[in-house]
Amino acid sequence: xxxxxxxxxxxxxxxxxxxxxxxxxxxxxxRVTDRLVIAVSSTSxxxxxxxFELEERLELxxxxxxxxxxxxxxxxxxxxxxxxxxxxxxxxIRGLRAVSDFDYxxxxxxxxxxxxxxxxTLFLVPDVEYSFLSASxxxxxxxxxxxxxxxxxxPVLTRLKQKLGQ
Ligand code: PNS
Numbered sequence: 001x002x003x004x005x006x007x008x009x010x011x012x013x014x015x016x017x018x019x020x021x022x023x024x025x026x027x028x029x030x031r032v033t034d035r036l037v038i039a040v041s042s043t044s045x046x047x048x049x050x051x052f053e054l055e056e057r058l059e060l061x062x063x064x065x066x067x068x069x070x071x072x073x074x075x076x077x078x079x080x081x082x083x084x085x086x087x088x089x090x091x092x093i094r095g096l097r098a099v100s101d102f103d104y105x106x107x108x109x110x111x112x113x114x115x116x117x118x119x120x121t122l123f124l125v126p127d128v129e130y131s132f133l134s135a136s137x138x139x140x141x142x143x144x145x146x147x148x149x150x151x152x153x154x155p156v157l158t159r160l161k162q163k164l165g166q
Contacts, residue, residue: 007091011093017159056159090118
C-alpha cells in the first residue's frame with residue numbers, strides 16, 4: 001500500500017442501538033485509519049427484529065459523531081464486501097470482547113476473505129470496561145426498567161426511554 005493512500009475502514013453492524021462499547025471501537029479505529037464509515041445493516045429478519053428503525057439507528061450515530069469529519073454513517077444492504085468495494089475501503093473493523101465472540105467473528109472474517117480477498121478484517125478489543133456490553137443486553141435491561149445510562153450516550157438514552165414509554 002502506498003503511504004499516501006488514505007486508509008478507509010468500514011465498521012459494520014446492526015447498532016440497535018449504538019453503545020459506548022461501539023463508540024470506544026470507533027475511537028480506537030481512528031487511531032489507525034484516516035477515515036471510518038460506520039455501516040449500519042438494513043437487513044431485518046424474523047430472528048433479528050430491531051428495536052430501533054434503521055433511520056433512527058443512523059440518526060443516533062450521526063448525532064454522536066457529528067463533530068468528527070473523519071466519521072461517516074451509511075446504511076448498507078447486501079454483501080458487506082460489495083459495499084466495502086464501492087466505497088474503496090480496504091479494512092473491515094470488528095470488535096472482539098471475549099472468546100465467545102471468536103467463532104462467529106472468525107467465520108464471518110473468513111467468508112469475507114473468500115468473497116473479497118483484497119479487503120482485510122481487523123479485530124479490535126474494546127476497553128475492559130465494556131467487555132460484557134452488548135446492544136442486546138442494553139435493550140433487555142432497558143426494557144425491564146434497568147438503568148443503562150452508563151452504557152449508552154445521552155441521545156440514545158433519551159430515545160430508549162421514549163420508545164419504552166419510561
Ligand atoms: O452487529 P452485528 O449484528 O453483529 O453485525 C453483523 C453484520 C451486519 C456485520 C453481518 O451480518 C454482515 O456483514 N451482514 C451483511 C451480509 C454479508 O455480507 N454476509 C456475508 C458475510 S458473513
